[in-house]
Amino acid sequence: MTSVEQSRHLATAIPGPRSTELMARKVATVSSGVATTMPVFAARAAGGIVEDVDGNRFIDLGSGIAVTTVGNSAPRVVAAVQAQVEAFTHTCFMVTPYEGYLEVAEHLARLTPGDFEKRSALFNSGSEAVENAVKIARKHTGKDAVVVFDHAYHGRTNLTMAMTAKNMPYKDGFGPFAGEVYRAPMSYPYRDAKDMDGELAARRAISQVEAQVGAQNLAAVVIEPVQGEGGFIVPADGFLSALVEWCHANDVVFIADEVQSGFARTGRMFAVEHEGVVPDLVVSAKGIAGGLPLAAVTGRAEIMDAVHPGGLGGTYGGNPLACAAAIAVIETIEQDGLVERAQQVERVFLDRLHRLQADDDRVGDVRGRGAMIAVELVRSGTDEPDPALAKAVAAAAHAQGVIVLTCGTYGNVLRFLPPLSISDDLLTEGLDVLVAIFGESR
Structure with missing residues (x-):
């Protein structure tokens, strides 16, 4: 070190x-x-x-x-990256694949909530992974609309700027933004009415979604289990679980944006685990690779595999150096x-x-x-x-x-x-x- x-x-x-x-x-x-x-x-x-x-x-x-x-x-990360850089730095997984990518996907299948069969796709940044999670949900459901929440931050690409709530400095002057993105009220215990528990807050959000979007049009609900840039807002107990229940009853993909809250940050490997919530798709980045650019979408096999071959990817997604780092990060989290x-x-x-x-x-x-x-x-x-x-x-x-x-x-x-x-x-x-x-x- x-x-x-x-x-x-x-x-x-x-x-x-x-x-x-x-x-x-x-x-x-x-x-x-x-x-x-x-x-x-x-x-x-x-x-x-x-x-x-x-x-x-x-x-x-x-x-x-x-x-x-x-x-x-971190010592394991340094050693892993040094070994990988001596072997090769890039081939593009879509051209000549390599084992490190598979190992990361296997770890993600093991670590993310849910005991069902899973698949992963690797990308470069949180924004890119969120955008791809929405693509996957749209392809799987055949629907277009996406619901996000007040105070949300999901990134700086065109679609994720539309999903992000705060104008300055993230959105001002950068429009027009991607369409079919709708915003619902978040559970914000400090600023909600004193009698607004998690279940009531979820009912408030769901009624607005049903009235303004319609479940029949909705591909995905995307939420940070602990909001990041929005102010580290922890929703009231029961809010996330009520949303998941509604999503599953209405063929809506529930996407947990764990870019900031994942990988041991909140005292669980993923923040949704605090409420026993099992998302359909989990988005990871930031803490996943110790500082190297890596992000992932992990989720139910039937949803992830809905995309046609070649529909997901990118030249640098799952770069071998970043994959080596991620494997070492996971080992460090677990062994230390x-x-x-x-x-x-x-x-x-x-x-x-x-x-x-x-x-x-x-x-x-x-x-x-x-x-x-x-x-x-x-x-x-x-x-x-x-x-x-x-x-x-x-x-x-x-x-x-x-x-x-x-x-x-x-x-x-x-x-x-x-x-x-x-x-x-x-x-x-x-x-x-x-x-x-x-x-x-x-």
């Missing part, structure tokens, strides 16, 4: 001189449409630390947006007990953040599962979103050597996605920094 001292350290002001120099080069050469959360450039990363080009070491509570779940430069580690991380975060909430009424809600935890910030004495506070807290954390991300439809949510290889000491120190920032901002 890359040797990086596992401690927070500020060698310079943030950003340092070398990062400042590189940022000037970025401005001169990279489209301004590609923004960065932090003004520093990475040099090395391992465990729970990212080190920048000026020698500053940051506690990583972001994991590259839930990607380096097993840690950056990282599902259980995510549960431990949850306890550390929730204990500290609930204490912060009790002391500071600007912390409106604390929520999440496993190592996918968030706080929703509001103006004192109200439930009015406070995006300025979220932005200020994140910026202050960055300046003090802690990587924190924001999210949410209203931009008022701090999200925490630490690698599962991070130590409790680093978690505690990162939380200490955040709690101090809240105290100073009053």
Whole structure:
């Protein structure tokens, strides 16, 4: 593993001189449409630390947006990729297939919920996999419409932009978007009426779908079991199971978008397992391959096999390096007990953040599962979103050597996605920094 001292350290002001120099080069050469959360450039990363080009070491509570779940430069991943790159880097699976792709598909069949026969197809990104899941559902059902939910984020391709709820920065000025995409109300316990349990929220969504779309026209319902960019919203118990039941009664494919919530992130291998829900199709990406580009659609054999030969694929989909990494990631999760580690991380975060909430009424809600935890910030004495506070807290954390991300439809949510290889000491120190920032901002 890359040797990086596992401690927070500020060698310079943030950003340092070398990062400042590189940022000037970025401005001169990279489209301004590609923004960065932090003004520093990475040099090395391992465990729970990212080190920048000026020698500053940051506690990583972001994991590259839930990607380096097993840690950056995880030993098994490094060894697997090194061995594969020496063997071959590409043949295109659709031309000359290779065993690594099959191994990944076999693991996905074993790990995803459901004891039925399954098939998988591999792609490059979460957006691409979501789009292909919709293609598969449409082909299987012979229907066109797709239902998604308020606060959803599904990607940046044309179809997935239509499926994504938030306009800025993901959709503004990029239309027209793909058609036959409809939006239903999400279960949002913090902002729903107090008597709105999961079953009632599902009934609300289903009645709208039946009235505005019609089950006879609906190919798929696509949902994040824990919403990501939308604010780490965990639906009320019973919401997902009621949706699945309705889908199965109406020949509608239930697609779980587990791009951000999958692969041990929530304290289960997949987030739907918290409710015992079995999707027809599961979409994986982000944490699947330790930082290499890989995504997958996995599901019921009869649905996946509805597509004609040649209807799915792509030049780089299931690249052999990414497949080698994914196999090593799965081995690391299972042999190092990282599902259980995510549960431990949850306890550390929730204990500290609930204490912060009790002391500071600007912390409106604390929520999440496993190592996918968030706080929703509001103006004192109200439930009015406070995006300025979220932005200020994140910026202050960055300046003090802690990587924190924001999210949410209203931009008022701090999200925490630490690698599962991070130590409790680093978690505690990162939380200490955040709690101090809240105290100073009053």
